[in-house]
Amino acid sequence: MANHPSALKRERQAKKRRQRNRGILSAVRTAVKRVQAALSEKNQDQAKTALKxxxxxxxxxxxKGVIPKARASRKISRLAARVNKFLSSKASPSA
Incomplete structure (x- = not known):
């Protein structure tokens, strides 16, 4: 446990940031799972909105720096590719 005033302040700040970051990361995971669920349910409209x-x-x-920019870009790209592949496979038989 820290005893110096500046170390105590740093501990408080770290706790706040950790809680904020965990909340943001949880929201990200939930959003990604919604896209995957929409794809598994084969729901086009839901997949589009969930991807957005x-x-x-x-x-x-x-x-906000919770995850690296490259990781976010990679995940977005992969999710978009999956959704687009799903949408194109759904569109071609009916067209």
Whole structure:
């Protein structure tokens, strides 16, 4: 346990940041899971909206420094590729 006033302050700040970051990261994980759930349920509209939300959530987390920008970009790219592949496979048989 820290005893110096500046170390105590740092401990308080770290605790606040950790709680904030965990909340943001939890929201990101939930958004990504919603995209995956929509894909497994084969729901086009839900997949599109979930991808939009997940992209926004990942970009926000990256801009705040919760996750690295490259990781957010990679996850967005992979999710978008999966959704686009799903949408194109759904569109071609009916067209």
């Amino acid at each position: 939300d997940a992209t926004s959530s990942l970009d926000g987390a990256a801009s």
